[in-house]
Amino acid sequence: MVGSRHGGGWVRTRGRARVGAAYMTVALYTVAAPFGCVLATGLGLVWRRDPLRRAQRLQRITSSAYRLMHNWLRFWRICHFDYRDALPGLPEGAFVVVANHPTLMDITSISAALGRGFTVVKGELYRRALLRPFLEGAGHVAAADGDPLSAQRVVDEAVARLGDGHPMIVFPEGTRSFADRPRPFGRTAFEVACRAEVPVVSVGIECEPMYLSKEVTVFRPPDPTAQLRLALLAIDHPRDVGFDSRALLARVEGRYGPWLARRRLATLEARP
Amino acid sequence: MDDQYEERLKKLIVETLALEDVAPGDIVTDAPLFGEGLGLDSIDALELALAIHSEFGVRAEENDPRNREHFHSVASLANFIREKQASPATSAAAAERG
Numbered sequence: 001m002v003g004s005r006h007g008g009g010w011v012r013t014r015g016r017a018r019v020g021a022a023y024m025t026v027a028l029y030t031v032a033a034p035f036g037c038v039l040a041t042g043l044g045l046v047w048r049r050d051p052l053r054r055a056q057r058l059q060r061i062t063s064s065a066y067r068l069m070h071n072w073l074r075f076w077r078i079c080h081f082d083y084r085d086a087l088p089g090l091p092e093g094a095f096v097v098v099a100n101h102p103t104l105m106d107i108t109s110i111s112a113a114l115g116r117g118f119t120v121v122k123g124e125l126y127r128r129a130l131l132r133p134f135l136e137g138a139g140h141v142a143a144a145d146g147d148p149l150s151a152q153r154v155v156d157e158a159v160a161r162l163g164d165g166h167p168m169i170v171f172p173e174g175t176r177s178f179a180d181r182p183r184p185f186g187r188t189a190f191e192v193a194c195r196a197e198v199p200v201v202s203v204g205i206e207c208e209p210m211y212l213s214k215e216v217t218v219f220r221p222p223d224p225t226a227q228l229r230l231a232l233l234a235i236d237h238p239r240d241v242g243f244d245s246r247a248l249l250a251r252v253e254g255r256y257g258p259w260l261a262r263r264r265l266a267t268l269e270a271r272p
Numbered sequence: 273m274d275d276q277y278e279e280r281l282k283k284l285i286v287e288t289l290a291l292e293d294v295a296p297g298d299i300v301t302d303a304p305l306f307g308e309g310l311g312l313d314s315i316d317a318l319e320l321a322l323a324i325h326s327e328f329g330v331r332a333e334e335n336d337p338r339n340r341e342h343f344h345s346v347a348s349l350a351n352f353i354r355e356k357q358a359s360p361a362t363s364a365a366a367a368e369r370g
Contacts, residue, residue, distance in 0.1 A: 149333070150334055152334060153334065154314075186313045
């Protein structure tokens with residue numbers, strides 16, 4: 001029935017298959033995730049002798065898991081993201097990656113592309129007994145969570161991790177982005193970059209059609225297949241702004257509004 | 273009620289955090305300092321805590337469960353400073369700094 005491939009019947013069948021694949025993915029994740037947690041926590045407890053090596057290994061394992069996940073989503077045509085060469089031209093050594101946050105796949109895509117990296121994790125999650133050895137071992141930092149003065153600890157720990165050579169991944173809006181404009185950026189990532197004297201890599205994330213946003217749940221994969229892309233917008237060194245975190249924030253934040261507007265326009269123009 | 277602490281704090285916030293387009297008189301005493309209010313962030317809080325220590329001799333400690341409450345607004349910060357300055361330990365330290 002080659003002729004029907006272009007008809008409404010084929011489109012409906014393809015849509016149902018995609019939704020079925022999404023359900024299968026969630027079922028598989030529900031079964032596999034606890035084992036993954038236990039394994040990662042076990043490794044975090046076992047590899048105690050050399051904290052730096054342990055962090056490198058656990059970050060690599062995390063990135064590999066995310067790569068596997070994106071390969072799976074690509075195979076089932078739920079979401080297409082190719083992490084290979086997704087962020088060409090990254091600086092040598094440690095750096096701070098900042099990005100907008102439109103979907104739930106943002107951390108997985110950046111981590112898959114970098115192959116390593118630590119982030120700031122909600123304190124509530126960080127303190128869970130099953131996760132803590134892994135999160136701590138991989139070099140992630142617990143967020144300040146309400147105590148305004150705990151930011152000092154967050155900054156100090158993040159600077160130390162960057163000193164160890166790990167890149168930091170931050171979503172400076174603090175929560176999922178609006179669809180059409182960025183939220184105000186927080187200053188922590190920029191303060192960390194200034195104190196560690198490492199560059200800030202600005203990454204733009206877009207997903208078209210949108211998937212796994214606040215509005216589009218995992219069980220509603222779009223047709224055609226969602227395309228997730230990362231774009232390296234700029235690399236800024238704190239010395240260019242006199243190590244002033246406010247100036248660095250303003251410079252980076254100022255790029256996202258126009259970039260989002262351009263991408264939105266390009267998307268509208270590309271639609272039939 | 274003596275509101276000199278509130279006025280000093282507003283001036284301190286504007287000067288320390290180099291707030292553009294905000295005058296001390298624009299800051300509402302009871303309005304939140306963070307998020308939807310004045311829009312300060314956690315790094316601003318650190319800078320403000322240092323400035324308060326230097327200006328009033330009062331130190332806010334990390335991990336104090338009441339920090340969020342103390343740093344909620346100019347009014348709550350002023351009350352925190354009054355409380356601390358009234359406590360014997362702070363008075364003794366201030367006298368020692370002399």
